[in-house]
Amino acid sequence: MTPVRVAVVGGGIAGLAAAHRLRALLGPTAVITVVEQSDRLGGKLRTVELAGVRYDVGAEAYLNRRPEAAALVAELGLADGVTHPTSARSTVRAGGVTRPIPGRTMLGIPADPETVAELLSAEGRRRVAAEPGLPPIRLDGDLALGPLLRARYGDELPDRLIDPLLGGVYAGSVDGLGLRATMPPIAAALDAGASSLTEAAAAVVPPATGAPPEPVFGTLRSGLGTLVDALARSADLRLGVPVRALTRRAHGWRLHLGAAAPGHEPADPVLDVDAVVLAVPPPAARRLLDGVVPAASAAYARVEMASMAVVALALPPGTDLPGTSGVLVGARERRADGSPYAVKAVTFSATKWAHLDAVVVRGSVGRHGEPGALRADDDELVRLVRADLAELAGVSAAPIEQAVTRWGGGLPQYAVGHNDLVADIERAVAAEPGLAVAGAALHGVGIPACIGTGDAAARRIAAHLRAPTTG
Incomplete structure (x- = not known):
C-alpha cells in the first residue's frame, strides 16, 4: 500500500506537536513533512548560547x-x-514605584480589594472597594476588556496592574483585548451569576491555604530548544521553503513551494499530500486559505x-x-x-x-x-x-x-469576539476533508495551548485518513 503523506506547514511548536502526534497515530510508514519558510524550527521558541549557558530568547x-x-x-x-x-517574587512598576505583584487575583482582578491596595492611591482604593456595589454586570456576548475595567474600577487598577500583566502575555493593551478570550474564568463566573468582577474573581481564585503553592511555570534546564529538537525527529524537514499556495486535488492537497519571484521557477515546485495541517500565523493562513476556504481566510484576516x-x-x-x-x-x-x-x-x-x-x-x-x-x-x-x-x-x-x-x-491579539472568530475558522476548515489548522491564533498564545491545537489538528487528520472511503 502507498504510505499516507501529510504536510505540516509551519515549524513552530504547534506544527511540531502536530507532526509528533501524527507520527504516533499513523505509524512509522507515514510520510510526514514539516515545511518551514525560515531556516530554523521552533517559532517563538529559541534557545541560544549566551555567556556559556543555554538561554531562551523567545518563550522561556x-x-x-x-x-x-x-x-x-x-x-x-x-x-x-x-x-x-x-x-x-515578581514585581510591577505602579505609579512610579516598584512593588510585588499581589496574590489572589485573576490577571490582576482582585478577589479581595485589600490585596491590591498598596498599588493604588486613596481614590484608586476607593474605586476598587466600591466595585461590588455597582450595578450587576449583565454579560451578553463578549465585552471589550478595557472599557469594562475602567467603568468598574477607574483607570488606576487597569493601568498599574491588569494592563502590565496582559501586556506580558499578548504584547497588547488592555483596551484592545476581549474579555472572553483573555479571561475565560472571569467570563464563566459572570455567566454563572456573579454580579461583579470582584465576585467573579473570588469564585475562581483559590483560597489561601498556607500550603506551598504548586509551581506555576516549568521549563527545561537545557532550554526549550531541547523540546524543539526532540519533536523534530518525528518528521522530514524542509527548511527555508515557503509555501506560496495551497490547492485541492481530486484526493488530497497540493502545496506550491518556493518564492514566487517573477521569471523564476522554484526547483521543487509542488508537494502532493493526502492531508495538510496549517500551523502558521494569521497573515500566512489568510493567504493560503484565500480561494480554498474563503470564510476561514476572511476570519484570519481580522486577527491583528x-x-x-x-x-x-x-x-x-x-x-x-x-x-x-x-x-x-x-x-x-x-x-x-x-x-x-x-x-x-x-x-x-x-x-x-x-x-x-x-x-x-x-x-x-x-x-x-x-x-x-x-x-x-x-x-x-x-x-x-x-x-x-x-x-x-x-x-x-x-x-x-x-x-x-x-x-x-x-x-x-485576542480582540472582542475572538472566540466567535475562531469558531468561524474551525467550522469552515472542518468542512474540508484532510485539512486542519493549529497555532497561537486559536485557543491561547502560550506553549500548552499551542501544543493542544497541534494535537487536536493531528487527531482530526488521522481520523480522516483512517475513515473508510465510500463511493
Missing part, C-alpha cells in the same frame, strides 16, 4: 498547571530536565498581530541583581525625565531560574500598535534597555555579551 517557560506541555515533555523522555522558578523583541544581556560575574524575578511595566509608566520606558518587562533570569550559571537578564520590548523602541536598530535597542534597567533596578553594568531577537508580527 510553559504554564505548568495546564497539562499539554508537561505531558508532552514527559512523553518525550525529557521530564528529568524540567525545572521550576525560584521563590523570587503585535511585534516585539527580546534583548538578552549577560552581565559581568558578581553583578548584583534585585532579589526579584523581574518587573512588569505598564504603558503609562514614565521614567524620571517623563519619557516612556522602552521595555514592557524585565526578567532577572539569573534570579528567577536557579540553573542558570551566569548573570543573565532580558528586556521585552514592543506593544501592539506602539512600535516605539522597536524602530531602533539593535545597538540603540540595547542602549535603551540598559537605560531602563538602570532606572528600574539600579543595574548599570555593561554587558559582556548580548543578543537581540526580533519577533515581527509574532503575537496575535
Whole structure:
C-alpha cells in the first residue's frame, strides 16, 4: 500500500506537536513533512548560547498547571530536565514605584480589594472597594476588556496592574483585548451569576491555604530548544521553503513551494499530500486559505498581530541583581525625565531560574500598535534597555555579551469576539476533508495551548485518513 503523506506547514511548536502526534497515530510508514519558510524550527521558541549557558530568547517557560506541555515533555523522555522558578517574587512598576505583584487575583482582578491596595492611591482604593456595589454586570456576548475595567474600577487598577500583566502575555493593551478570550474564568463566573468582577474573581481564585503553592511555570534546564529538537525527529524537514499556495486535488492537497519571484521557477515546485495541517500565523493562513476556504481566510484576516523583541544581556560575574524575578511595566509608566520606558518587562533570569550559571537578564520590548523602541536598530535597542534597567533596578553594568531577537508580527491579539472568530475558522476548515489548522491564533498564545491545537489538528487528520472511503 502507498504510505499516507501529510504536510505540516509551519515549524513552530504547534506544527511540531502536530507532526509528533501524527507520527504516533499513523505509524512509522507515514510520510510526514514539516515545511518551514525560515531556516530554523521552533517559532517563538529559541534557545541560544549566551555567556556559556543555554538561554531562551523567545518563550522561556510553559504554564505548568495546564497539562499539554508537561505531558508532552514527559512523553518525550525529557521530564528529568524540567525545572521550576525560584521563590523570587515578581514585581510591577505602579505609579512610579516598584512593588510585588499581589496574590489572589485573576490577571490582576482582585478577589479581595485589600490585596491590591498598596498599588493604588486613596481614590484608586476607593474605586476598587466600591466595585461590588455597582450595578450587576449583565454579560451578553463578549465585552471589550478595557472599557469594562475602567467603568468598574477607574483607570488606576487597569493601568498599574491588569494592563502590565496582559501586556506580558499578548504584547497588547488592555483596551484592545476581549474579555472572553483573555479571561475565560472571569467570563464563566459572570455567566454563572456573579454580579461583579470582584465576585467573579473570588469564585475562581483559590483560597489561601498556607500550603506551598504548586509551581506555576516549568521549563527545561537545557532550554526549550531541547523540546524543539526532540519533536523534530518525528518528521522530514524542509527548511527555508515557503509555501506560496495551497490547492485541492481530486484526493488530497497540493502545496506550491518556493518564492514566487517573477521569471523564476522554484526547483521543487509542488508537494502532493493526502492531508495538510496549517500551523502558521494569521497573515500566512489568510493567504493560503484565500480561494480554498474563503470564510476561514476572511476570519484570519481580522486577527491583528503585535511585534516585539527580546534583548538578552549577560552581565559581568558578581553583578548584583534585585532579589526579584523581574518587573512588569505598564504603558503609562514614565521614567524620571517623563519619557516612556522602552521595555514592557524585565526578567532577572539569573534570579528567577536557579540553573542558570551566569548573570543573565532580558528586556521585552514592543506593544501592539506602539512600535516605539522597536524602530531602533539593535545597538540603540540595547542602549535603551540598559537605560531602563538602570532606572528600574539600579543595574548599570555593561554587558559582556548580548543578543537581540526580533519577533515581527509574532503575537496575535485576542480582540472582542475572538472566540466567535475562531469558531468561524474551525467550522469552515472542518468542512474540508484532510485539512486542519493549529497555532497561537486559536485557543491561547502560550506553549500548552499551542501544543493542544497541534494535537487536536493531528487527531482530526488521522481520523480522516483512517475513515473508510465510500463511493
